[in-house]
Amino acid sequence: MGKVHHGGKVGHAGRVLASKHTSKPAKSNAGKTLNKHKQAYH
Numbered sequence: 001m002g003k004v005h006h007g008g009k010v011g012h013a014g015r016v017l018a019s020k021h022t023s024k025p026a027k028s029n030a031g032k033t034l035n036k037h038k039q040a041y042h
Contacts, residue, residue, distance in 0.1 A: 010037045 013030035
């Protein structure tokens with residue numbers, strides 16, 4: 001991934017995944033969001 005996205009749902013999902021203090025359901029949800037975005041835009 002060349003570009004890092006800031007802001008919006010995808011940026012938030014990235015921060016959730018990067019955070020060590022996130023609950024597992026939140027992480028799996030963020031992972032789904034990121035995967036959807038990757039398939040759609042990359």
